[in-house]
Amino acid sequence: MRGPWFKRLLRVSGPRPFLILCLVSAFILIALLGPSASGDFGRVNSTARPDIYSGYRRLKEQATSDYLELRSLSLGANRLKDIPLCNKERENFVPCYNVSRNLLLGFKDGEEFDRHCGVSDDRQNCLIRPPNNYKAPLSWPAGRDIIWSANVKITKDQFLSSGSMTKRLMLLEENQIAFHSEDGVVFDGVKDYSRQIAEMIGLASDAEFRQAGVHTILDIGCGFGSFGAHLLSLKLMAVCMAAYESTGSQVQLALERGLPAVIGNFISKQLPFPSLSYDMVHCAQCGILWEDKDGMFLIEVDRLLKPGGYFVLTSPANRVQGGSIRRIEVFTQKLCWILLAQQDETFVWQKTADAQCYSSKQDALTSCQEKREIQSYYPPLAYCISGTTSQRWIPIQNRSSSFPLSSTEVEVHGVLHEEYLEDLDYWKSVLKNYWSLLTPLIFSDHPKRPGEEDPLPPYNMIRNVLDMNAHYGGLNAAFLEARKSAWVMNVVPIRERNTLPLITDQGFAGVYHDWCEPFPTYPRTYDLLHANGLLSHLESESCSLTDLLFEMDRILRPEGWIVLSDKLGPIEKARMLATEIRWEARVIDLQNGSDQRLLVCQKPFVRK
Numbered sequence: 001m002r003g004p005w006f007k008r009l010l011r012v013s014g015p016r017p018f019l020i021l022c023l024v025s026a027f028i029l030i031a032l033l034g035p036s037a038s039g040d041f042g043r044v045n046s047t048a049r050p051d052i053y054s055g056y057r058r059l060k061e062q063a064t065s066d067y068l069e070l071r072s073l074s075l076g077a078n079r080l081k082d083i084p085l086c087n088k089e090r091e092n093f094v095p096c097y098n099v100s101r102n103l104l105l106g107f108k109d110g111e112e113f114d115r116h117c118g119v120s121d122d123r124q125n126c127l128i129r130p131p132n133n134y135k136a137p138l139s140w141p142a143g144r145d146i147i148w149s150a151n152v153k154i155t156k157d158q159f160l161s162s163g164s165m166t167k168r169l170m171l172l173e174e175n176q177i178a179f180h181s182e183d184g185v186v187f188d189g190v191k192d193y194s195r196q197i198a199e200m201i202g203l204a205s206d207a208e209f210r211q212a213g214v215h216t217i218l219d220i221g222c223g224f225g226s227f228g229a230h231l232l233s234l235k236l237m238a239v240c241m242a243a244y245e246s247t248g249s250q251v252q253l254a255l256e257r258g259l260p261a262v263i264g265n266f267i268s269k270q271l272p273f274p275s276l277s278y279d280m281v282h283c284a285q286c287g288i289l290w291e292d293k294d295g296m297f298l299i300e301v302d303r304l305l306k307p308g309g310y311f312v313l314t315s316p317a318n319r320v321q322g323g324s325i326r327r328i329e330v331f332t333q334k335l336c337w338i339l340l341a342q343q344d345e346t347f348v349w350q351k352t353a354d355a356q357c358y359s360s361k362q363d364a365l366t367s368c369q370e371k372r373e374i375q376s377y378y379p380p381l382a383y384c385i386s387g388t389t390s391q392r393w394i395p396i397q398n399r400s401s402s403f404p405l406s407s408t409e410v411e412v413h414g415v416l417h418e419e420y421l422e423d424l425d426y427w428k429s430v431l432k433n434y435w436s437l438l439t440p441l442i443f444s445d446h447p448k449r450p451g452e453e454d455p456l457p458p459y460n461m462i463r464n465v466l467d468m469n470a471h472y473g474g475l476n477a478a479f480l481e482a483r484k485s486a487w488v489m490n491v492v493p494i495r496e497r498n499t500l501p502l503i504t505d506q507g508f509a510g511v512y513h514d515w516c517e518p519f520p521t522y523p524r525t526y527d528l529l530h531a532n533g534l535l536s537h538l539e540s541e542s543c544s545l546t547d548l549l550f551e552m553d554r555i556l557r558p559e560g561w562i563v564l565s566d567k568l569g570p571i572e573k574a575r576m577l578a579t580e581i582r583w584e585a586r587v588i589d590l591q592n593g594s595d596q597r598l599l600v601c602q603k604p605f606v607r608k
């Protein structure tokens, strides 16, 4: 099953002379097809769009350098023994969450469960291996509801206790877990629940969420992601966020289903999102004691919500009757939230659209000092109100419901509308080129040419994409416009220009991250990692490229893809490392006269 037929075929006929023959015949073929091909390329070049190959002569040069590269790859094979595979215990390893170490270091009062990186290094230079019976996830839509049980860490107890609405699942057969089925046979509670919330907001059905200005939802403690999966089917962006769990992780399961998720928690630090970034924050039995810490967690929710946004809380009956809701209401009044409705155990509050409201309250909370740049990542929770003086204080009910953003919506970010549209166009053409590269053919002795058919799943099945340096979110926009069934986690590195508010305003998922640290996710959770200009950025940060590539290897699933776009120097360094960690790697010259290169890699299924 593994490895495409054409590759095996070539391997059987094996030796180098055949390869050269092959390349020569490819040139003749291209020369014959010349007029139409160069016509195509000419057009692309004249608009200064990057293209993967252009012209016959360049292709020939490319082939020669590819040949040398292939040779250096096979010579490099001897050094590979140096990098070992990690122990089996590290199969599901997430750095920065070692509770016993944090306790030893003196973190207490819950802070031992926080993310602490760099206090003492738990990195090991080893490659995380997949579990024994790991299988590539099923493609969508089936893969959203059925996963391979060997791919995730889940215990028998969790099946037994999986009774609550957002946490229901069942063991199908010995090796599969099923969550939800469209025909409602497994369970239908989530659809009813979603409709109930829509009605409580005053909508006829949950199909109207988008018109009502609800595009992005932060689903805290998302169970196994079923609510988010349903919202995604309504074309909403629901990001699951849950604390690190050593077994049966909600975030791991959601990502395995191909649903947006990231590790994070309400303990002592702000979540890595800008203020005014979500239209709804949802918590169904998410385990957070909202009334604790003087309402600090509710203030954090207020920071994240856009004006007019909603906080939906579903709490077990005993907590409602036990009076915790009354204590929560003390804070919601101070925060100017209006209790829109209560039904059974579900409460819906709406954040005020009036920025002046906060100061009208008795012993009003002060406004936070707002900073334009991302100064520190994970700043401590703050006892103040954010966003009221921001130009982005626009009620969600007032926004236009269509993508791309209007010029006023773009210009509040200090970005020219024209520049934004140009960026969208640029990424549209880039994605087209990328897509044609995402095929094992790119590494074969007979590389694929642009314009050939999109490769079919499962070889390049891509659902979860991590854009490690997302800028305006152009790659995400291009995926959306090309109707690829993939979603993108847009990362804005700290100390880069703060474009995350523009990304979230487009209804996309995104986080801040410091790429000198590990990313808050489980191993094997992304299908494609993309980074444009990140390597050069990190060179100035003086953190280790080796660490970064190990981390990328950890979070990428076997047979997942990496596309790095950067200057020749950093790309060459990355290529050397890539071959050392046994990725299949190929450097591609963009052929537009710049020193910009692409490095396309694929992580192997197993390493020996």
Ligand SMILES: *[C@@H]1O[C@H](CO)[C@@H](O)[C@H](O)[C@H]1NC(C)=O
Pocket: 098, 099, 100, 101, 104, 122
């Ligand atoms: C967690 O920290 C303890 C104490 O420093 C250490 O012994 C243990 O190996 C660490 N666990 C992991 C998984 O790194």
Ligand SMILES: *[C@@H]1O[C@H](CO)[C@@H](O)[C@H](O)[C@H]1NC(C)=O
Pocket: 393, 394, 395, 398
């Ligand atoms: C939102 O829309 C309402 C009604 O159209 C308008 O009165 C209000 O000024 C708008 N608010 C903002 C901040 O644009």
Ligand SMILES: *[C@@H]1O[C@H](CO)[C@@H](O)[C@H](O)[C@H]1NC(C)=O
Pocket: 048, 050, 590, 592, 593, 594, 596
């Ligand atoms: C070539 O393409 C790269 C990446 O797409 C772009 O950044 C660069 O400006 C282009 N260079 C020229 C000379 O067009």
